[in-house]
Amino acid sequence: MSVATRSVAPAGVRAPLLVGAGGAALAAALLLRDPHQPGSWGVCPFLLVTGVPCPACGGLRATQDLLTGHLAAALSSNAYAVGTAFLVAVAYVSWLAAAARGRRPAWAARLSVAGPVWALGLLAFGVLRMLPALSVLRP
Numbered sequence: 262m263s264v265a266t267r268s269v270a271p272a273g274v275r276a277p278l279l280v281g282a283g284g285a286a287l288a289a290a291l292l293l294r295d296p297h298q299p300g301s302w303g304v305c306p307f308l309l310v311t312g313v314p315c316p317a318c319g320g321l322r323a324t325q326d327l328l329t330g331h332l333a334a335a336l337s338s339n340a341y342a343v344g345t346a347f348l349v350a351v352a353y354v355s356w357l358a359a360a361a362r363g364r365r366p367a368w369a370a371r372l373s374v375a376g377p378v379w380a381l382g383l384l385a386f387g388v389l390r391m392l393p394a395l396s397v398l399r400p
Contacts, residue, residue: 273360281353288328296321316341316387319400338400341386345379 296302307315319339326335327346335343352368359366368375390398 273363274357277353277357277360281357284353288324291321291325292328296325313391314387314400316383316390322400337397340398341383348379 294301302321305315305318307313308318317339320342323335323338323340323342324346326332326338327343332343352366355366355368386398389395
């Protein structure tokens with residue numbers, strides 16, 4: 262008689278796997294509904310009111326370009342979003358690996374600093390790309 266065994270992921274891996282499933286669903290949505298089509302994902306309220314692209318403008322297009330393997334187009338849409346996507350991917354993999362070992366990722370202790378630094382970087386990016394010399398960064 263053999264006993265059937267079932268592989269169960271450690272309980273600590275549940276959260277990163279759920280977040281990964283959510284990210285995969287969002288990625289699928291971007292692949293199904295092309296943000297390059299005007300109005301397909303709505304209109305940026307900041308752009309609508311001010312006529313100036315917000316720091317995140319082009320982020321959906323950049324993400325969709327990354328998902329389809331078009332790095333140059335992604336950088337053209339929103340270079341900060343490309344950098345953020347890279348950081349998020351690295352953070353996710355380290356979170357999943359740490360959770361599999363029953364630990365917290367090393368970066369988790371620095372989120373209270375990293376979040377505001379990222380937000381300030383986004384704001385700086387938004388201002389800098391409006392300068393004539395850096396207009397290549399505009400969406």
